[in-house]
Amino acid sequence: MATMVLSGIGTALGGPLGGAIGALIGQQISDTIGLSGNNSALQDIALTRSSYGTPLARHFGTMRAGGTLIWATDLTPNEDQSGYCVSIAVALASRPITGVGRIWADGQLLRGSEGDLKTGGSLRIYPGFGDQLPDPLISADRGGQTPAFRGVAYCVFESLQLSDFGNRIPALSFEIIADETGVSLAELCAPLDQPVTDERPLPGLSGFSQSQGGVDAALRDLAPLFPMGCTVSASGLTLAASDNIPTSAAMLDEATRADSSDAAAPDSGARHIRQLAPGERLSGLRYYDPARDYQPSMQRSDGRVESGAPTIMEFPGSLTAANARALLNQTSHRRGLAAERLAWRVASVDTAIRPGMILRVPDNDGLWRLDEWEWHSEGVDMLLTKVGPSQTYSAPGDSGSHAAPVDLPIRPTQMIAFGLPWNGEGSPQDVLIAAALSAEAPGWRGAALHAEYQGVLSPAGFSQSRRAIMGTTISPLPPSRAVRLEANSSLDVQLVAPDLLLADATPQALALGANRVWCGGEILQFGHAVHQGGGIWRLSGLLRGRAGSEAIALQGQDAGAAFALLDDRLTLLDPAKIQPLDEASLVAAGAGDTAAILSQINDPLRSLRPLSPVHPRAYTETDGTLILRWTRRSRSTANSFPVGTIPLHEAHERYRVMLGPVESPLAWWDVSAPQLRLSAATLADLGSTYPGAALSVSQFGDTLPSPALFLTHL
Incomplete structure (x- = not known):
């Protein structure tokens, strides 16, 4: 009876593991899959594809992948003619996932770590479980032929705005969170019919992708860095670490001579074998690095540089630079030890010894793993591989520089709208209406504007993408006759974001109109601004009742009045799109808004009003x-x-x-x-x-x- 044990860095599994299990029930094997047959070459950036018949990968832990486009509408022009939008569905994985993190479009963030879309549209994620229902948008398009894609994780973008991508569907890639607890062999072997017991931890591995092949192909990719032993019994399959060195090891009997001329069973009963040729030392590892947004990275092994072409391992997993460097050095060290093998013949074997065990041999201080044995009439021929403790020292790994896109969270829009006094330019019959729009974080990129009258919306253009400097007063404004510079008066304001800034102005700059503020209808100026922390500013040296607002200044204001700096960050509105001017409201809808933002327009006809005598x-x-x-x-x-x-x-x-x-x-x-x-x-x-x-x-x-x-x- 002959039994081959899949071990030895360089031995490949020659068929589906499920079939091997059926053939090997009742036998115990050690399975250390080697480098040959690695079928998961890394790509620089995995992008969404749409080719028919493209394999849909299995993902474990957290990985970045492109997926496959499975449904799309035609490009549709926006109502305001600002560009186009499209609705698409992208298949992400051929097994259920936990969720989706960031999404990249043309290399830039389309969705941030907080789940915020950076452009207009909506996103629905289907994790791929067996009870998921068809998407309603796809159902409206396909009718009764709509599949639910059960067992497939996918997402649907509805009305995705394309103006940021040249009005075309961008190249997409997704941070796929397949398992919250990381990568496990039990999940990877789930397609097998036989139960699997997972005793092989995968330290440092935060994600893994399998783009082709069966379970055996996935194990073949993992085993060089995480050597494993495979034990098959009537109760199922057990996978355990094969690189654990025991504190004590059983001793084999003395080698037995035989008359056989078989090279594997020499007359002496023992023979040393060297398998690693010069230039075959493992010198590099390519892997996906989370610190580089899961783009491929490279680590080099420690030790001397050998002649000849370097041997680079391609590993479709996610590792930190430090873990990748350590795993590479450990694998290279094991491979160097495994170059020494031993053919050993004994007359009989202790029943406690099984393939995959670490053993000692007479007259040798080293440790050896039993990889293969063959029973015949003259004894038992064994093939052993030298093993040793894992290398613990490794030089620090470095991910290198990476210009990652900045993930600026998008916060809801805040808005106030008001009429401005005529500035003397253009026609005196021009209506001047301004809107100040801002948000709590710098990721805000503007909002679409609509006029609302009696529940009917009509497009009114777009705001600026720069956030206006605006906020709320937190101290009252006392009544003022507005006749001179009030050097000792002050006003405290809370800006909408702590990164928005105010600045001082000289008397000459004030005379030229610097630091003009709309505050509850009054227009005033300030000479000094002191940051109090947390976005709170104290303004002093006030000029009150500017631009004909003396009557409002004379009344004074309580705390809580809206506040906006009158500068080039304001959005000037087309009055023709806001009708009727004296009754219509302004509505804003930005990427971070879960609901429309409504603002009454304060004194919309102010530019037509003469100044008081x-x-x-x-x-x-x-x-x-x-x-x-x-x-x-x-x-x-x-x-x-x-x-x-x-x-x-x-x-x-x-x-x-x-x-x-x-x-x-x-x-x-x-x-x-x-x-x-x-x-x-x-x-x-x-x-x-x-x-x-x-x-x-x-x-x-x-x-x-x-x-x-x-x-x-x-």
Whole structure:
């Protein structure tokens, strides 16, 4: 009876392991699969393929792979004509998985470690269990012919935006989390009919991919780095480590002479064999390195450099640089020892000895593993391989440099929208509406905007991709007459993100409009900004009531007012897309938004509103006539200090002087010049009817009146 034990670095398994188990029931074998037959060459980056008949890999632990495109729609133009989108399904693995981590598209992150898509669209993941249902989107397209792809892990991208990829489907690869607990031989051998007991740990191996072949091919890839023994019995298959050196080993009997001329059974009963030829020393290992986003990396073995072509092992597993270097050196060391083999003949064998055991032989201090034996009439011929303790020292491994794409988490959009005063450029009839959009993290890349009116949405363009500097006041703004620089006043604000920054401005820069802020409707400027930590800033040296917002400054504001820096990070909106202007709201939808963000537009027609008059004057002539005078301002001077004649920028110069409440005046007078004369008799009548009532004036523009200016009391 002859039994071959698969061992010896360099011996390959010659058939499916499942078939071997059936043939070897009741026998014990040691299975140390060698380098030959390694069929898992590494690729630089595994990308999604769509070729018919492409094998679908099995993944274990955590690996990066491309998968196979199994369904796709045609490219569809977006409603706002900003580009195209597509819906696709990608098969990831031929066994169930736990989940999907990061996703790369054209080498850049499409999905981050927090599960956030970096572009528009949605993602559904099907882990591949036997009870999963068909995807509803594929079902809508394929109808009753829709498969559930049970036993196959796959994902579906719905309406994936392609504008970032040249309006084409990008090259995709996925971080596939197949097993939370790492790689195990029991899971790898699951397709076998026989039960498998896993006693072979795989230290340092965080992921493994099998792209072709059966279980035997996977074991063939693993065994050089993780040598294993295979014991087959009536109860099933047991896989255990074959590189464990026992503290004590059984001694074989003395070699027995025989008359046989068989080279494997020499007359002396013992023969040394050298199998490793010069230049065959294992010198390198290629593997997938998580520190390089699972791209292939290379480690070199320690020791002298031998002549000839180096022997490089290709290993389709995920290892750290340190683990790869250590495993390579251990494997190279074992291979060097295994070059020495021993043919040994004994007359009989102790029943406790089995193939795969570590033994000692007479007159030899070394340890030997029993790889093969053959029983015949003249005794038992054995083939043994020299073994020794694993090499424990290894130089530190280095993954090398890697320009990994930055994984910036995408946070929900925050938005405020408001009308701006006219800046003197363009037509005085232009409506200026700005939106400040931002987020808590720098990964935010902008949002699509829509106008909402009575539940109906209409496209309004896109925001800038730069985050606006915005936040909320956390201290109140006291009332201010807004007549001079308030050097001792301050305001505390909480910005939406701690990495957003504010800066100081000189008096000259303030005069030119620097550090202008929209704050609850008031426009103010600040000269100094001091970071208090955690995104909190203290602003001081305030100029209040800018750009005609004196009335709001005079009222003051409680804490909690919206705050936005008026700079080039704001998004200017097309008023034609926001109708009706005085009632429509603005809706934003970004990649990190689980729900649409709605904002009312604060004072959308502000640019059409004249500035309130200034410099009120009231005096009485000798005959009792009350003279009221004021100075008008122009919308074009809202952000500057006028010199010379102030332009009107209205079709007609008109004013309304109002008695009593501005919202519902008790009486009013319309005039076309900045003054009003009230006779003594008129004053007497008004005084008796409305004693102490206030007189105010507003300038009437082409569209809206200005805020009122208080003139005097009766």
